[in-house]
Amino acid sequence: MRGNSTVLLALNKVLTRKLTTLNQFFLHARMHKNWGFSQLNNKVYQASIEEMKHADKIIERILLLDGLPNLQELGKLNIGEEPSEMLKLDDKLQTDDIRHIRDAIAVCEGEQDFVSRKMLADILAQQEEHQDWLDTQCSLIDTLGVENYLQQQL
Amino acid sequence: MYVCLCKGITDKQIVQAVNNGTASVRELRQQFGLGDQCGKCTFMARGVINEAMQNSSARQNSSGKPEIFVPSNTPSVSSSYFTLPTN
Numbered sequence: 001m002r003g004n005s006t007v008l009l010a011l012n013k014v015l016t017r018k019l020t021t022l023n024q025f026f027l028h029a030r031m032h033k034n035w036g037f038s039q040l041n042n043k044v045y046q047a048s049i050e051e052m053k054h055a056d057k058i059i060e061r062i063l064l065l066d067g068l069p070n071l072q073e074l075g076k077l078n079i080g081e082e083p084s085e086m087l088k089l090d091d092k093l094q095t096d097d098i099r100h101i102r103d104a105i106a107v108c109e110g111e112q113d114f115v116s117r118k119m120l121a122d123i124l125a126q127q128e129e130h131q132d133w134l135d136t137q138c139s140l141i142d143t144l145g146v147e148n149y150l151q152q153q154l
Numbered sequence: 155m156y157v158c159l160c161k162g163i164t165d166k167q168i169v170q171a172v173n174n175g176t177a178s179v180r181e182l183r184q185q186f187g188l189g190d191q192c193g194k195c196t197f198m199a200r201g202v203i204n205e206a207m208q209n210s211s212a213r214q215n216s217s218g219k220p221e222i223f224v225p226s227n228t229p230s231v232s233s234s235y236f237t238l239p240t241n
Contacts, residue, residue, distance in 0.1 A: 076194045079156040081164060089155060 003065025020075035022051035160191035172206035
């Protein structure tokens with residue numbers, strides 16, 4: 001099926017962000033693990049796998065629309081040096097991702113590609129969930145202090 | 155955070171380098187090899203340099219010392235060279 005080129009461009013942009021985010025989350029998860037924060041490792045690792053699944057859906061959709069998924073493009077990774085900084089950087093990245101997905105949804109709506117729109121809307125719902133988790137962690141660090149917070153993440 | 159992941163250069167290292175007289179991404183490249191590999195970090199590195207330079211000039215102005223012009227394109231000259239001994 002021949003897809004709309006504007007939609008394909010928007011999907012590829014979201015794909016680039018997905019690939020970037022999954023790499024950042026994966027490295028952060030394993031850094032948490034290396035320092036012994038296994039709770040953080042589990043959660044962030046799972047989020048990275050979710051990003052991979054989202055990327056998979058987008059890749060399949062682009063192929064179905066006779067486009068070429070660009071897996072070569074990768075954005076800048078923002079890797080922190082300590083756990084609280086890493087969570088803040090993840091939160092920022094997730095917020096940016098959500099904004100870009102919303103833009104892509106608007107493009108799909110405008111071009112009447114309702115199937116791509118639904119796929120992105122489903123992805124968006126999961127993104128918002130993880131962003132909420134990240135927001136909660138950042139505010140917990142503020143209220144408990146970073147040492148108390150990290151003690152619960154062993 | 156890590157600005158350049160390829161060479162493992164952090165923002166703190168860049169701020170330190172700026173305080174020691176580094177003023178451009180080119181000089182960071184000469185010192186650390188920053189941006190030699192994938193080049194994705196140069197944009198952010200420039201931002202870190204600008205911020206650090208603003209902060210250091212604000213600190214110098216508030217400390218009451220006279221402002222001394224340091225040419226930005228001479229990497230070997232550090233600003234401490236110009237400060238007079240206090241005793």
